[in-house]
Amino acid sequence: MTLQGAADALWRIAPALLVLATLLLAEWCWPWRAAQPRRWLANALLGGLSFLLVLLLPLASMTAAAQWAGMQHFGLFNLIPSPLWLSVLLSVLLLDLALYWQHRALHWGWLWRLHRVHHLDPMLDVTSGVRFHPLEAIASAFYKSLIVVLLGAPVAAAALSASLTLLASLFAHANIRLPAQVEQGLRTLLITPGLHRIHHSTVPAELGSNFGSVLWLWDQLFGSAVPVSRQGEALMLGIENHMPLTQLGKMLADPFQARRVQ
Numbered sequence: 001m002t003l004q005g006a007a008d009a010l011w012r013i014a015p016a017l018l019v020l021a022t023l024l025l026a027e028w029c030w031p032w033r034a035a036q037p038r039r040w041l042a043n044a045l046l047g048g049l050s051f052l053l054v055l056l057l058p059l060a061s062m063t064a065a066a067q068w069a070g071m072q073h074f075g076l077f078n079l080i081p082s083p084l085w086l087s088v089l090l091s092v093l094l095l096d097l098a099l100y101w102q103h104r105a106l107h108w109g110w111l112w113r114l115h116r117v118h119h120l121d122p123m124l125d126v127t128s129g130v131r132f133h134p135l136e137a138i139a140s141a142f143y144k145s146l147i148v149v150l151l152g153a154p155v156a157a158a159a160l161s162a163s164l165t166l167l168a169s170l171f172a173h174a175n176i177r178l179p180a181q182v183e184q185g186l187r188t189l190l191i192t193p194g195l196h197r198i199h200h201s202t203v204p205a206e207l208g209s210n211f212g213s214v215l216w217l218w219d220q221l222f223g224s225a226v227p228v229s230r231q232g233e234a235l236m237l238g239i240e241n242h243m244p245l246t247q248l249g250k251m252l253a254d255p256f257q258a259r260r261v262q
């Protein structure tokens, strides 16, 4: 890679690094719960392993899919003439809806095995936001690229959606306690850390709630919105009757373990 190439790559991921640094600082200043640093190494290793798959693979595959669909005049927005801003906006919205259903599907049957390791984290913070099994990350990139092709989404929409999804995941998992008014204000539109940690609750009904990626709207439309945990401040994180996983080898092997399937 040339020096110019390295500078370009750094410039592209600069916004994500800035958000990450801000969230880490916020977790340090206003923690929701005391930090549990023992998980950081395994989460960072799995996150590092999945980094290419969680960030770069969706970005590359979704933008390539958008370019291909554009050249082939394939997909909804390539067939229906519409202003670019409108097709970008609708594509980003519909991709977020598709991700809502992807997350619901990941809680069903065998797919749950791919997603389970993400829920076997004893604590939540920004490292949980990249703690996905590589197989889930690969399956997700294929799914998102297929949706991009079917939508005929513009390249800008594909890149925007991939970036927003990663930033939203880091934010939703952050170990921060937002001021009550900020939390309530953001909830009118977005999935907040307060909402997403209910999805990580050990209570099965709460595990089946708040699946949204960026917008909370889809949970509200499809009946999975839960604003408050019945466990209150004592919210237990993880999966009922399962020990949390914090060792990289066990985390990678988890999809092949015969645990009780939901």
Ligand SMILES: [Zn+2]
Residues within 6 Å of the ligand: 103, 107, 115, 119, 199
């Ligand atoms: Zn989940």
